[in-house]
Amino acid sequence: MIRSVDVPVLVEQSRAGMPRAIGRLISLVDDQHPALRETMAALAPHTGGAHVIGLTGSPGVGKSTTTNALVGAFRKAGKSVAVLAVDPSSPFSGGALLGDRIRMSEAATDPGVYIRSLASRGHLGGLSVATPQAIRVLDAAGFDVVLVETVGVGQSEVAVAGSADTTLVLLAPGMGDGIQAAKAGILEIGDVFVVNKADREGADATVRDLRHMIRMGEGTAPRGWRRPVVRACAMDGTGIDDIAASVGDHLDWLAASGELRRRRTARARDEISALAVAELRSRMGDLGAGGTLEQLAADVVDGASDPFAAADALLESVVG
Amino acid sequence: MIRSVDVPVLVEQSRAGMPRAIGRLISLVDDQHPALRETMAALAPHTGGAHVIGLTGSPGVGKSTTTNALVGAFRKAGKSVAVLAVDPSSPFSGGALLGDRIRMSEAATDPGVYIRSLASRGHLGGLSVATPQAIRVLDAAGFDVVLVETVGVGQSEVAVAGSADTTLVLLAPGMGDGIQAAKAGILEIGDVFVVNKADREGADATVRDLRHMIRMGEGTAPRGWRRPVVRACAMDGTGIDDIAASVGDHLDWLAASGELRRRRTARARDEISALAVAELRSRMGDLGAGGTLEQLAADVVDGASDPFAAADALLESVVG
Incomplete structure (x- = not known):
């Protein structure tokens, strides 16, 4: 049975920051509810204000820990943050674990933070259609940052999330050297690279390899942005401010260069x-x-x- | 550069059984040539005469050897045969090997046999669009049997070839028991099952498991056709006549039950x-x-x- 939905009320409430209304709108996306069309039309005039950050990397590199730490850094800077987990391996995405995660996190009682996972897989278009719609809900709700956590690279279903304004690629020492990164196609999509767990053996080599591969691939990147490699240890907070600063620099560059509009148009084109x-x-x-x-x-x-x-x-x- | 094509002449020549004309039409399919649309329109009135047989199985079960042996059996019965290999692992599909294969085979100088591989992958729709078009060319050319060899099951690109009139599923001992077959989804698609390499250890168990799984899944199959499990050893020809007989029985049943038209309509629906x-x-x-x-x-x-x-x-x- 399809529940009837009062779209204008939900949109108004979500824009006033009411978590329940935001949650119901994301559920409409997850269910690909018939009211979705009306919802997207109602949200359209209110979108475009959020900085959409994609965070991706193989399982085990520490995506969720980094996400958690970044949320803290953005909050410290006075920004509201929504996290959208479209990573099936993420603790955010698994029912019970999601609850644990929220309880664990300082974010749990902070109205400037909203965390939600996406699951819609059975539907036509699946996550490739649902992800940008969910981003749109969070964008229109007024969050300064929408952080989209996706697993790996190259899966067509979640690839769309790679067309964020800024894409953070996480690696960890021993998870593969620069050549493997190049093979996985992550050099092309990353705007900021993070070598997490940088206290581990092999971190120096991973950073060096990655820098080398990035230099070699410079021709493929938009001119004017030198993609940084940041060392971090998200577990104890090391390097998190550096990541946040690099992400901020990237947004400044996007806006000044016109690349922001170019990327958003490309994203809209894919979505359409x-x-x-x-x-x-x-x-x-x-x-x-x-x-x-x-x-x-x-x-x-x-x-x-x-x-x-x-x-x-x-x-x-x-x-x- | 696109070569210009005289479609009416090619169609006429292919229907007269000229291998070069048939080859050029299949190349149009492989290249998704602009003349393809005109070609398909010209072929339409001449299709529907061939018995389209799909032959599938994991790499290593002996698909090519079985195909070769089956071609011999059909020829012995006076039927002309076209083989279409859409299996990237097939020796039919690999350039040099394809030549070797044809030279090896008795079929090489037999005008009642035509062998061809399909490669078109870079195009929109890929093999899922090209395979039924190639079948259509061979059907209109007047072959009694069109045998489509595909690898494995479940790959969306070649899955369309699974909607043949009759689907032969090959297994080999030690390649997986009945439960694995069920997991792979092959129980649903097979009309005739062949346990090849039946002289090997474990063949009895594979046949038994398979029969058991088929009985358990009986509800999912169309009524009136009991899917046989044939033991064969394609390398020395054992069981090949049994396979050919089962395939013939299946065609008789398809025609008598109305299932033939139902399947062909479903295939056309997918193609459209x-x-x-x-x-x-x-x-x-x-x-x-x-x-x-x-x-x-x-x-x-x-x-x-x-x-x-x-x-x-x-x-x-x-x-x-």
Whole structure:
């Protein structure tokens, strides 16, 4: 059963910072609820104010600990922060652990912090559609920073989260040298690199390798931003202020260079395309049930039509 | 550079059984050539005569040897056979090896046999679009049997080949018991099961496990067809006639039960849907280059539109 939703009220309450309203809007995203369309239209005029930061890295590099520490650093600087976990391996994403995490964290009772995981996988478009929508909810709710935690790189479902304003890539010593980082494709997506657990053996080598690979790949990055490699130990807070400072520098550069608008337009382009394809698939499904696709398929089987002509007819009846 | 193509002549020649014309048509498919649309329209009235047999299994179970042996059995029965290899691990698919294979085979100089691999991966839709198109070429060319060899199960790109009229699933002893087969999802797709290398240790157990799992899953299969488990040793020809007989029985049952038409309609439905999505993506790409998508994205960034409204506008300008 679909619960009825008063979208204008929820949007107003979420913009007033009411966590329950924000939570219900994110649930609409997670469920790909029919009211989502109305919600996105209502939120549109209020978006664009948040600095969207992507944080990614392989399991075990310390993403959640770093996220926690960064939330503290941003709060110290007076910024409100929303965390969106789309990492299935994250403790944020696992029901009970999520609760533990929040209880553990100083953030638990701080109204300037909101933490939420995304799960929607069964739906058309999955996380590639849901993630930007959830970001949009948190952006419109007025958070200064939206921190999106994703696992690894290269998974198409969560790749969209890599098109944040600023992408933080976390590595850890012994988790792979610079060459492996290059193979994993993370050199291209990172704006700020963090070698976490920098007290461990091999940290110097990882930092050196990474710097070398970044220099070699300089041609691929936008001009004017030298991608820093920050040493950190999120567990005891070492280097966290350095990460926050680098992220702030990056935002300044994004705004001054025009790259911010370029990135956001690219992100919107991907989001629109993904939605158009998801919408098409959904309408095709409806047409399948309604008999249109069935009839087109029968025509193809009978040799009365060919698949291209049938696909055109399908597109037309789907959109017309 | 795109070579110009005289589609009506190629279609006529391919229907007269000229291997070079058939080869050029399949190359059009492999390249997703602009003339493909005209080609499919010209072939449409001539399709539907071939028995399309899918042959699948993990690497190492003996797919190519079995294919070779089956080609011999079909020829002995007076049937012409086309083999389409969409298995990247198949010797049919690897350039030099393909040549060796054909030279090795008795089929090399037999005009009733045609062997070809498909490679098209870089294109929109990839093998999921190309495979049914290639089948269509071979079907219209008049082959009695079109045998499609695919690797494994569950890869979305080649899964479409699983919607053949008849699907043969190959296993080998020690390659996994019935439970693993169930996990791999092959119980659902097989119409005839072959335990190849049946002279090896463990063959009895594999056959027994498989029969057990098939009985347990009986509810999921169409009524009226008891899926046989055939023991074979393709290397020395043992059991090959049994496979051919089971495949023939299955075709008789398909025709008599109406399941043949049902399956072909389902296959056409999938093909049409995949083409519609590929076509949409391609047109969206064109619109991106033309500035429409860029403008829609800019509107979303400015808060003047939301992604859903933009996706609708995109769909409309793409199809209208």
